Amino acid sequence: MIELGVNIDHVATIRQARRTYEPDPVWAAVLAELAGADGITVHLREDRRHIQAHDVERLKQTVQCKLNLEMACDTEITEFACRLKPDQATLVPERREEVTTEGGLDVLANQDTVRRTVQALKEAGISVSLFLDPVSEQIAAAADLEVHAVELHTGAYSLASGRQQQRELRRLADAGRQIRRHGLQLHAGHGLNYRNVAAVAAIPEMRELNIGHSIVSRAVLVGMEQAVREMKRLMVGASGAPSSPLSDAPL
Ligand code: PXP
Numbered sequence: 001m002i003e004l005g006v007n008i009d010h011v012a013t014i015r016q017a018r019r020t021y022e023p024d025p026v027w028a029a030v031l032a033e034l035a036g037a038d039g040i041t042v043h044l045r046e047d048r049r050h051i052q053a054h055d056v057e058r059l060k061q062t063v064q065c066k067l068n069l070e071m072a073c074d075t076e077i078t079e080f081a082c083r084l085k086p087d088q089a090t091l092v093p094e095r096r097e098e099v100t101t102e103g104g105l106d107v108l109a110n111q112d113t114v115r116r117t118v119q120a121l122k123e124a125g126i127s128v129s130l131f132l133d134p135v136s137e138q139i140a141a142a143a144d145l146e147v148h149a150v151e152l153h154t155g156a157y158s159l160a161s162g163r164q165q166q167r168e169l170r171r172l173a174d175a176g177r178q179i180r181r182h183g184l185q186l187h188a189g190h191g192l193n194y195r196n197v198a199a200v201a202a203i204p205e206m207r208e209l210n211i212g213h214s215i216v217s218r219a220v221l222v223g224m225e226q227a228v229r230e231m232k233r234l235m236v237g238a239s240g241a242p243s244s245p246l247s248d249a250p251l
Pocket of ligand 1: 007009043070090092131151188189190191192210211212213214
């Protein structure tokens with residue numbers, strides 16, 4: 001079974017452009033869940049450029065599917081997460097100047113901070129995933145921390161084309177095998193869209209894809225429910241898993 005986590009950060013980006021109340025990311029989450037999303041993902045960034053703490057609080061009270069909070073290894077946000085208890089926390093690196101998360105977390109260079117954050121989240125009963133580049137040493141370091149999952153950064157794959165893209169896909173598949181050998185769940189995300197998702201969804205043992213920008217972009221034109229159903233159908237079709245009644249429903 002492959003699951004879709006819909007990242008709704010960019011619904012909040014539109015709202016923050018006018019500092020108003022619409023569009024409400026919580027409404028978007030409800031529509032995504034109704035259309036078959038298995039999870040809702042949000043990134044509470046230090047600079048609060050899109051999602052705000054009160055959005056995460058309202059999402060926690062509203063969504064019935066998995067709530068996945070992307071976050072940096074930051075003391076204040078860790079305390080917030082431990083209080084709120086999302087189902088899953090995905091640890092990501094964060095730089096204020098970046099347009100979006102640019103690379104995977106460097107677990108080796110930040111071992112103490114990552115270990116402290118993982119421990120606090122696990123003690124609060126939160127399942128922890130680390131967002132990593134497909135690099136063997138980083139995956140081994142993640143396994144040492146006994147996290148639940150590794151989310152592979154698909155940015156390089158999504159920016160490449162032709163033979164380079166095939167090479168990036170092989171790197172993801174090799175890293176996926178290593179992750180499974182360590183007994184961790186395999187997730188992936190970043191830059192995935194309606195054209196490039198199938199090959200990543202077809203990687204054996206892929207359990208969760210987190211997709212934001214392409215779904216929200218399509219939703220602006222065709223509506224959130226149709227955008228989510230189309231993505232889920234592509235993923236499930238490529239993974240070879242039997243499809244669910246929701247992804248079979250007419251658009
Ligand atoms: N996974 C992680 C860890 C991310 O940081 C992001 C971007 O917030 C995504 C997935 C979704 O990326 P995109 O918006 O490119 O689909």
